[in-house]
Amino acid sequence: MMEANVEAVKNGGRALPSDLQQTVVVAKYDIMKYLRSRRLLGILIIEALVLVLITALVGTSERPHTVDGVIEQYVGFVSILIVLGATLFGGDAIVSEYQSRTGFLLFPNPVRKSSILAGKFASSVGAMGLVLVTYYAVAIAAGLVMGDGGLSDRVFASLGLSLLYGISAMAVAFLISSIMKGSTGALILTFALFFLILNIITSLIGQLGGTKPWFMIDFAGGTLSYIMSDPYPVDTTMSFEIAPGQSFTTYLFYPEVYLSIGVMVAYAVAAMVLAYIFFRRREMAA
Amino acid sequence: MTEPIVINKLTKDFGGFMAVDDLSLTVPRRSFMGFLGPNGAGKTTTIKILTNMLSASSGEAYLNGVDVTKDPKAALANVGAVVETPEFYPFLTPRETLSYLGELRGMSRQDIERRGREVLETVKMTDWADKRIGKFSKGMKQRVAIAQAILHEPSVIILDEPTSGLDPRGMVEVREILTELKRADYTVFMSSHLLNEVQEVCTDVVLIDHGKLLRSGSVASLVGQASVRRIEVAVLQKVSGELLNKVSKLDGVTELRAAGENQFMFSLKGGVEAQSKALMDLQSIGLNVVSYKESGLALESLYMSLIKDSR
Numbered sequence: 001m002m003e004a005n006v007e008a009v010k011n012g013g014r015a016l017p018s019d020l021q022q023t024v025v026v027a028k029y030d031i032m033k034y035l036r037s038r039r040l041l042g043i044l045i046i047e048a049l050v051l052v053l054i055t056a057l058v059g060t061s062e063r064p065h066t067v068d069g070v071i072e073q074y075v076g077f078v079s080i081l082i083v084l085g086a087t088l089f090g091g092d093a094i095v096s097e098y099q100s101r102t103g104f105l106l107f108p109n110p111v112r113k114s115s116i117l118a119g120k121f122a123s124s125v126g127a128m129g130l131v132l133v134t135y136y137a138v139a140i141a142a143g144l145v146m147g148d149g150g151l152s153d154r155v156f157a158s159l160g161l162s163l164l165y166g167i168s169a170m171a172v173a174f175l176i177s178s179i180m181k182g183s184t185g186a187l188i189l190t191f192a193l194f195f196l197i198l199n200i201i202t203s204l205i206g207q208l209g210g211t212k213p214w215f216m217i218d219f220a221g222g223t224l225s226y227i228m229s230d231p232y233p234v235d236t237t238m239s240f241e242i243a244p245g246q247s248f249t250t251y252l253f254y255p256e257v258y259l260s261i262g263v264m265v266a267y268a269v270a271a272m273v274l275a276y277i278f279f280r281r282r283e284m285a286a
Numbered sequence: 287m288t289e290p291i292v293i294n295k296l297t298k299d300f301g302g303f304m305a306v307d308d309l310s311l312t313v314p315r316r317s318f319m320g321f322l323g324p325n326g327a328g329k330t331t332t333i334k335i336l337t338n339m340l341s342a343s344s345g346e347a348y349l350n351g352v353d354v355t356k357d358p359k360a361a362l363a364n365v366g367a368v369v370e371t372p373e374f375y376p377f378l379t380p381r382e383t384l385s386y387l388g389e390l391r392g393m394s395r396q397d398i399e400r401r402g403r404e405v406l407e408t409v410k411m412t413d414w415a416d417k418r419i420g421k422f423s424k425g426m427k428q429r430v431a432i433a434q435a436i437l438h439e440p441s442v443i444i445l446d447e448p449t450s451g452l453d454p455r456g457m458v459e460v461r462e463i464l465t466e467l468k469r470a471d472y473t474v475f476m477s478s479h480l481l482n483e484v485q486e487v488c489t490d491v492v493l494i495d496h497g498k499l500l501r502s503g504s505v506a507s508l509v510g511q512a513s514v515r516r517i518e519v520a521v522l523q524k525v526s527g528e529l530l531n532k533v534s535k536l537d538g539v540t541e542l543r544a545a546g547e548n549q550f551m552f553s554l555k556g557g558v559e560a561q562s563k564a565l566m567d568l569q570s571i572g573l574n575v576v577s578y579k580e581s582g583l584a585l586e587s588l589y590m591s592l593i594k595d596s597r
Contacts (some may be wrong), residue, residue, distance in 0.1 A: 014438070016363050017392040025389045029378070036377040105373035105383075105434070108337035108444075109390050110362040283338035284369075
């Protein structure tokens with residue numbers, strides 16, 4: 001076995017940055033990507049349009065509102081913002097390095113894939129956070145202007161749950177991105193998964209199957225809206241007689257907050273571990 | 287001191303297809319080594335393993351004494367690479383790209399600024415330093431790629447077909463940069479299938495096919511070993527069948543063919559003595575030789591004969 005040449009480790013007289021420092025560098029330049037890309041601008045434009053629309057609807061309503069009541073109107077759209085954010089910021093974060101061949105530039109550098117993954121994830125979550133915090137800031141401002149009473153802790157709890165749901169959805173998007181071969185496919189699958197597939201599965205398990213789908217990420221994410229309700233809604237079973245002697249039972253399940261926090265954390269951790277395994281094993285073959 | 291690149295029994299098996307097959311080679315310090323082989327020979331696969339883009343099925347690949355298959359971060363610390371034609375982040379300018387990669391390598395802001403200016407000057411991209419790369423031509427991107435490879439003044443530079451896909455002007459420009467690198471005392475390992483490029487720029491050469499080593503050594507020694515050369519002859523007479531028949535009977539002449547009204551070509555076994563004798567033989571059979579020269583490159587002749595033997 002040969003001995004390591006000192007030159008190699010010292011990088012021509014320079015010490016290589018630590019993995020954490022390299023993670024910060026990757027995140028910094030990835031954030032620059034979002035700031036200069038149309039994706040962040042696009043999602044902010046959508047956000048602005050939604051805010052204007054909801055503000056117009058709440059403002060023209062003659063019903064009296066509390067501050068929380070006004071904000072609750074806005075929170076209903078947050079799940080969609082999270083799906084859009086996960087799709088646009090995470091859907092092709094990894095696969096694009098392969099498909100657009102930028103990996104040929106990045107991967108021959110002395111930087112571990114864990115640092116690249118962590119840096120990209122941090123920047124994507126940062127972009128998602130910016131979108132969500134902006135949205136809540138406008139919603140809170142609107143609530144204070146148009147509503148009566150004070151701002152409750154439930155709003156901040158909702159923001160915290162939104163950020164957590166955003167992180168776990170982003171992790172799932174990264175997992176998809178580390179597996180898929182094409183950027184377009186990864187973007188479509190991420191969007192379809194959160195917008196359609198998970199909803200269908202959750203409905204089948206819950207409303208039709210009668211089993212509480214506490215383990216589904218979208219179900220757990222629902223806490224960000226339900227937390228605004230006072231009191232917090234409880235599970236309900238409804239039976240309808242559809243023919244003499246025949247009844248149809250449907251179930252309305254609501255996620256428990258602490259359990260849902262655990263589920264979202266578990267999704268985030270598991271998805272990122274799997275994304276790392278796939279990313280590390282993935283080769284720059286073509 | 288260990289050699290900067292040492293490959294030992296390296297193998298890459300793509301599900302039964304051996305792209306690299308028990309390959310061992312050493313790149314001497316401060317050499318400019320050409321890595322030659324036909325398409326599919328295993329050049330790019332070897333380079334991708336060296337630059338941590340592919341994993342090896344077995345074997346070792348040392349960069350400055352560190353096995354890249356085991357500790358890629360340390361192994362690549364003092365290496366610059368251009369693999370295939372990399373794409374750049376379109377939202378960054380060349381200067382920002384250099385900053386990004388420089389920061390990843392732990393360069394200080396002052397270092398990045400100074401070296402950034404120098405390398406952009408070297409690759410003649412100073413005027414484009416602050417334009418976003420998105421709309422750059424392939425040649426411009428290749429020049430920026432070379433700039434990032436030498437930014438941190440690495441001891442080893444690995445280049446994978448750096449002139450591939452460029453137009454003639456782009457090829458000349460990149461070749462000029464390669465000549466600059468040769469003067470600058472780097473150890474360069476460059477794959478290519480352009481033999482003129484290798485013969486022009488490289489000091490050493492490795493020939494591979496089917497992932498196996500065929501031959502390695504200095505360009506001068508390999509050119510000297512070329513046992514078959516292609517000779518092109520122009521004569522005053524018209525080239526007739528009878529004339530070609532006479533030529534074909536001369537010592538060492540094979541693969542004879544007419545190449546115009548007054549020209550013909552043939553392959554000749556042997557070195558410069560054989561060439562000199564063949565010229566005298568042509569004159570002795572009554573030909574008025576106007577010109578007599580080696581067609582193509584000696585390296586090409588060696589390459590072709592070795593490739594033919596390996597298939």
